[in-house]
Amino acid sequence: MANNRRNQSGAVRFVPALKAVLLCTLIGGSCVGYVLQKNKIYELGQQIGARQVKLDKIKKENQILADRYAAMQLPQRLAERVRDLKLGLVPPQRQQIVWISEPPPIAPATNALPAQFVQLNRKP
């Protein structure tokens, strides 16, 4: 009897202990998980911030380069380059321009198909 009681009482004590351990593990795990997730959120936030700064910097550099490119395309700047590099480029002189008379306007188009297509579209 005594042995049985001991065995029984031992079994009874093991289950609550297991439950307690599980509960503690669950609560502890949740807490650790919460902290880890919080840390992760913080880290990701910092990464987002760093990337935003980088993106902003790249955008501004892009803007600077676009402005530099636009400035290089200015007619006066191009004329200066032509002068500096002694390329001898000048606007075409009147004698170098040939004026070509345009042919008279074509008669307004009609819906009629050309003869060869008319033949093909005819129903048997």
Add this chain to the structure above:
Amino acid sequence: MIRPGHLRRLFVFAILAGLALAGLGARLYVLQVVKHDHYREIVDDNTQRTFVKQPRRGDIVDADGHVLATSLPVKRVLADPSLIYPYQAEVARAVAPLLSMSEGELLHALRPLRTNDTGVVYTNRFVDLKRKLTYDQWSEVTQAIAQVSFDVDEEFLSRKERMFFRNLRRRGIYAEEDFQRIYPSGRLASHVLGYVQEVERILTNGSSRAASIEMTGIYGIEHWLDGKLKGTRGWRVTEMDRRAREIVVFREQDVEPRPGLNVTLTIDMFIQNVVEEQLAEAMKKFNPKSACAVVVRPSTGEILALANVPDFDPNFPSKSDDWSRKNRVIADMHEPGSTFKIVVVSGALNEQTVTPNDVFFCENGRWMFKGKPLHDHDNGYGNLTVEGIITHSSNIGSAKIAVYRLGEEKLYDYMTRFGFGQPTGITLDGEIRGWVKHWKKWDGLAVSRIPMGHAITTTPLQMAMAMSAIANEGKLMRPMLIDSLRGENGEVFVKFQPQTVRQVISPHAAKQMVAALKTVPAKDGTAPKAALEHYTVAGKTGTAQVPGGKAGYIPKKYVSSFIGFFPADNPEVCISVLIEEPDVKKGYYGGQTAAPYFKAIAEQVANYLKIKPDRNDSLGETLVGGTNSAPVNGVAARRP
């Protein structure tokens, strides 16, 4: 056994403890409830930061998309001297040359203590060292600070000392984002573009305060469209850690700025450049007080170029004076002189009280009207047709048309219909309306003086628009300077359309007027120097005296002008050139001074715009595939 004495003591103690607790509770209530807002503010102030995000000011581009004004990202360099002390000398030595400052100047700026206006000494934590530093320059500054030596072996320092040097390098001298307004073409179209000025604003958001430097348009298009160009500010409310790094997860508000709209002008940079070069030539040759020119497309009222000399560099507006910044095309008025004859003759032709072939006796150069003489230049003329009056610019002939065929009321009516005495409606500030007296207040002489451009003042733009109305079959257009407003990616937000002000004269009268004006740049006319080889020009010269002095007009001071358009029968471009007070020894008639510059501008503009020539006779040799009488439709092929 508890004695009564013990009970009493216990009771007293309980009361005291209760009172103490009540006191603490009350204090807690005061701190947590009554002064909640105050302490909340302090807490927020310690952790929260508000950053203002400046929007990028929109670009101003020409009709071809060439940039005339843009905003470049730059850095604003600031310092916290409290983090640099006691190494100001080392920092100043390394950084001063890169900030274009003397070492002494920088050392003074970085002093750790300052005294305010009331004599209170405080720690110096903020110094605005330099604005508008380019990114490249800023990277040089950061490199210089990273390499500066403080004569200590930083490996053997304590953690606190290492932290001090890290803060010094990172936050001792730091930079904020800023923009700089750049005008890449310098002086080109400066009177149209205008310029901006920086204004510092303190923005508050609850307990947070943030300083923001904004660009505000002061003049020209920059001012007129300031609200569209400047965009909308963005902001970020966030929390910082003790190393002044942002804790991104605690960001409360993050609103991106909205960049300003880009403005596309009708101005063409090439034509503007041509006009400004020619005006510079005119300044060199005739040494006038000023010169200005405007190029208009008559059919739409689009302004292709608007230039004044002297001019200014909008990159450095403070280096110029008011005189240089004045846009004379819209803000200066003169008696127009003979160019005003177009109004009188157009009016009479429109009223059909004259025909181009009607003859007027021009009194051989001297006509007494109401006891006062009126003269023609040179030796005067005898009989002249209406067309001849325009060709020779006869004052007496035009006065007779006004006096006998038009009358005071009708003359005044046509003056106002052509837009004189009222602003043209150009989208620029500072336009004046000129001076036109109501006909009921005229003295008896005015009707004979106004036809030759006296007793009235106009702006050069009003005259150009009036001439454009004749070129445009009698339709007066509103001058158009802005083509469209576009977004960041080129999408069109607003597209401006040409606006007709009114039909001033009939197309038939306009045609008759054009025929008369075509005779001006001819051999017998007043402006043979305005004639073009491949295009028929219609135009009018003007030579007005400058009012002032005892005699009413200052001797040897003139305002010379020429306004013309081409091809005369199908006008593409109207050009007005005005030269104020040229050196009389070198010439002062409009035909001598302004007309050659009209020609120089017109030739280059015609070539650039590929305008179809209308004088085929001179092209006989270069025509291919047709006779001289064949229509030439402006298709140009360049010979190899």
